[in-house]
Amino acid sequence: MTEIIKEWFDRLYADTGLNFSVFRDAFDAQRFLEGVLTTLEMSAICLALSLAIGVLGAAVQGVRFRPLAWLVDAYIQFFRNTPSVIQLYFFFFGLGPLFTSTNEFGQAVPLVSSYTWAVICFSIYAGAFNVEIFRSGIEAISPATVDAAQALGYTRLGTYVHVVLPLALRISFPALSNNMVNLVKLTSVAYAIAVPDILYASSQIWSDSLNVAEIMNVVLFSYVLIVSVFVWGAGLLERRLRVPGMGV
Amino acid sequence: MSTHSVAAPASASDDFIIQCRDVRKSFKGVEVLKGMSLDVRKGDVVCIIGPSGSGKSTFLRCLNGLVPVDGGTVVAAGHAVHDPGVDKLALRRRVGMVFQQYNLFPHRTVLQNVMMAPVHVLRQKRAEVERRARALIRKVRLHGKEDAYPGELSGGQQQRVAIARSLAMNPDVMLFDEVTAALDPETVGEVLVTIKELAAEGMTCILVTHEMGFAREVADCIYFTDGGLIVESGPPAAFFSQPKDPRTRAFLERVL
């Protein structure tokens, strides 16, 4: 299979001079594939983490101790109204040097890799949006439902976990999936700190082989493909989760 | 299903302003209109009554081309509405429509709502249109509300503005689609009075309505629809006192 593809693109190169080296050269192909895997892996981890942050943050916003809720608010407002690339630089260049250990030569060695910082930063960024989304989902649940749950004997925590959360998830799903799609697109910003994702791997390929136009199109196409698959999957999930009679 | 013949008293001189023959319409495979035929003379007031879902509103919308027909012919004010190439804009200048939900333009005042179409569609002079618009607003008894926005008016007032807005185009025929169905009982009266005055001035009116009292009092001819067909028709006196078809009887028993 790969042989056929390679031959086709070799012929294309011979005929037109369009060098899609990603399909022709084994080394380039491997770099690109690793980039794709890195992007997918980053997306998956950030998705999960940001969801967890969202659920936790929304829960904290409902506690009786108001200063804690205000703290969550401050976190949300700060991360929503500042650029994610500067946040990334802040984490990697600003906080990075604080987490070092010394190796046998006495030099400082970073404990946290650029990949990890990227994951942390993007999860926190997307998490801020998720808290807002969950909060409005929770607020859309009528107090009568909560009262009914508590009348049945659920504790506050039990109500949150078994009644409020599942409902809030379904109500806020469209906004949530939109945010998740944005998160997948956001992972490309990790290029700024040299994380080997699709964009970074491709930039290395095109600076080696000088085929910017072709590779750039491959990058665009790959991202659009990945994101489209996510959008389609989210649509499927939304249809399965839909509660008849609720929402639009 | 057999239909009784259309009972409009036929006169040789045909100033039939609306003629429909065997109108058919389906939505998504479901046939809503199964062959309706209707004749309306100039100056007549026609009321179409019937149970929900019998196709009354759809039929009305076929008369001014809002809903294209699948079969049959519709001739309204000299335009062949069933023809896909009909000049819809010319048709709608002759046939006006008032809706159940009034559908006033919320971002414009009452006066602007009434003036908009003649100025922008008919390209008439602003001063002349304004004069006529104010007269119409006075006629529907909303003098003083010219600069109010629709959101500030009651349902009945909004509906009267909607009527004035349609009248501003000087149509030959006015279509009313259940215009009082969304109103409080107190305000229904003021709208019906307006329509009654319009009819008395000689305007051809076709109403889809549930207001039996109004129909009995003002209509020249009543059509009863059921299941996409016109089941029975006739002048109100005969229609209400001696309905011929059992379906008509059943319906009248329910609503009267």
Added chain:
Amino acid sequence: MTRESPSPRRPAPRPSAGWARGAFLAMALLALLALWHAGASAARPAPAGAPSIAAILWDWTPAILKGFAANVGISLASALFATVLGTFVGIGQLSLHRPVRWLCWLFTHLFRNAPWLVLLFYCMLLLPFQVRVGAWVVPIPDWVKAVAGISIAAAANMSEIVRGAIQSIPTGQWESAASLAFSRTQALWMIVLPQCVKRMLPPWMNLYALIMVSTPLCAIVGVSEIMTVAADILAANARHDLLMPVYLYLLVLFFLYCYPIAVLTRRLERKFAIAG
């Protein structure tokens, strides 16, 4: 969903008065300041006699503000083009002509599914650096290409906003316009779009904030703006304890610009939700 007074077990709704927000805003800045201090002291100590971090930042502030002005300029230009282009593409998505509809749908979904940085790269690397118009050779500066990249990405968002707003206008408006013999174009521009403006305003302001927050990406593709100034500062001083304060400074600057926009957006949203 409307509800009666909140049940006693549920805490009262968060106060919407500006004071509460100002309070946690101050708390937030204080927390950051503390973080900065911790970072400054935990990192390797400054060489003896070196100027304080605050002094350095103060000296560089004019340059930083000039860089920030470049960001604002890029964001305004991008917002302008994105709004115009996006409006037409959004309207085109609802056109009665299938090719127009399909083309606009393609534009919207292609550029919404691509990351903004990738689109920036695309425009940067693949748009020509100069254009021949007749006898003249017009150079296209980098920032123009960056604006093009951001505009295209944002226009796709704008297209969805416009389409959503148009589709949210009740069909009754279209029907009554049609029955008054308005043509479809007249109905769109005179009756439907004016009503859309109000409901498009909050999402549009969100989009502007998004554009503004994306402008630092331009530095990655070589446009000089605030990030390049930051790089200059760090290069000029070569101090490791300067890294965090500098980026914190930039973050606070963006926050001070974008937060009022967010507050205004929320206020507008609430106002329009009530007025309807």
